[in-house]
Amino acid sequence: MRLPAPRGPITAALFDRLAGPPGDLEPPLVTPPPARALDDGDLQLALFACYELHYRGFDDVDDGWEWQPALLAVRLDLERCFGGALARAVPRPPVVPPERVRSALAGLVAEAEREAPLSQHLQRAADLEQFREFVVHRSIYHLKEADPHTWAIPRLDGGPKAALVEIQADEYGGGRAERMHAELFRATMTGLGLDGSYGAYLDRVPGVTLAVSNVMSLFGLHRARRGALAGHLAALEMTSSAPNRRYGAGLRRLGHGPDVTRFFDEHVQADAVHEQIAAHDLCARLAAQEPSLTGDVLYGAACALEVERRWAHHVMSRWRQGRTSLEEAPLAAAS
Ligand SMILES: [Fe+2]
Numbered sequence: 001m002r003l004p005a006p007r008g009p010i011t012a013a014l015f016d017r018l019a020g021p022p023g024d025l026e027p028p029l030v031t032p033p034p035a036r037a038l039d040d041g042d043l044q045l046a047l048f049a050c051y052e053l054h055y056r057g058f059d060d061v062d063d064g065w066e067w068q069p070a071l072l073a074v075r076l077d078l079e080r081c082f083g084g085a086l087a088r089a090v091p092r093p094p095v096v097p098p099e100r101v102r103s104a105l106a107g108l109v110a111e112a113e114r115e116a117p118l119s120q121h122l123q124r125a126a127d128l129e130q131f132r133e134f135v136v137h138r139s140i141y142h143l144k145e146a147d148p149h150t151w152a153i154p155r156l157d158g159g160p161k162a163a164l165v166e167i168q169a170d171e172y173g174g175g176r177a178e179r180m181h182a183e184l185f186r187a188t189m190t191g192l193g194l195d196g197s198y199g200a201y202l203d204r205v206p207g208v209t210l211a212v213s214n215v216m217s218l219f220g221l222h223r224a225r226r227g228a229l230a231g232h233l234a235a236l237e238m239t240s241s242a243p244n245r246r247y248g249a250g251l252r253r254l255g256h257g258p259d260v261t262r263f264f265d266e267h268v269q270a271d272a273v274h275e276q277i278a279a280h281d282l283c284a285r286l287a288a289q290e291p292s293l294t295g296d297v298l299y300g301a302a303c304a305l306e307v308e309r310r311w312a313h314h315v316m317s318r319w320r321q322g323r324t325s326l327e328e329a330p331l332a333a334a335s
């Protein structure tokens with residue numbers, strides 16, 4: 001993947017420096033903070049690029065930038081903006097005793113699922129172009145599916161660690177590369193005539209989509225936020241099975257077969273199991289082991305649900321206006 005095009009003053013300055021050898025990043029790039037940090041394309045793309053240095057990096061960026069102190073300082077400024085905006089948008093759920101963590105998570109999820117028109121639209125009414133847009137948005141996370149939560153493995157112990165590894169082993173295909181969920185998603189993209197290479201559509205997704213991935217990396221890269229990361233994973237797993245059934249049904253309605261629907265079909269089954277493991281064996285046990293993390297577990301889940309809600313709202317409102325939910329240029333088909 002190559003560095004995307006800049007979207008504003010932060011990315012213009014940051015990407016200009018990243019294209020050169022690792023060094024200083026003065027003056028501070030993030031002043032004053034963007035007012036709408038959760039949706040701001042410039043801020044979210046800058047943060048995404050900083051995080052990406054810890055995943056696969058960019059072909060045109062020196063790997064030495066990853067631990068460059070000046071880069072980490074910029075990342076911290078961006079995280080303060082993002083974290084502050086999250087804190088304003090997501091009220092901290094009331095803390096409960098560890099034995100009630102599972103039901104508290106279920107309560108948060110039930111509240112979020114009451115309002116979920118996107119998956120129903122994709123099942124019943126979306127046309128092929130809308131499905132392709134949906135898949136382009138999702139590709140930002142699904143082509144590295146599970147990677148952000150893997151950061152938590154060395155930070156956990158005992159039962160919660162075993163539970164997370166059990167989930168991740170499935171996400172990574174149980175030792176079979178072609179069964180990795182990221183690979184199943186790539187097959188969906190290819191089947192829909194899209195480019196399945198990593199990061200191919202980074203230039204096409206708005207800030208609200210990048211925020212969905214950035215919140216996982218924010219929780220994943222800070223050990224102090226391991227509780228929030230566990231709760232985030234539980235929220236993903238607990239809101240996966242039913243929508244994925246609808247996505248698969250929508251694609252079959254449009255005439256697609258198992259080569260395209262496998263990713264979604266797989267999640268109907270797998271996540272019905274994963275949600276039990278994530279809520280009980282990971283989150284409830286982590287709360288029992290480290291009670292001080294209980295509030296963070298629930299907050300992480302609430303953040304996952306809120307960034308997803310905002311993203312789905314963006315997509316549906318654009319479609320209701322007869323507009324694309326992506327950034328400008330037309331979708332590039334796979335060559
Ligand atoms: Fe998965």
Ligand SMILES: [Fe+2]
Binds near residue numbers: 171270274
């Ligand atoms: Fe899963």
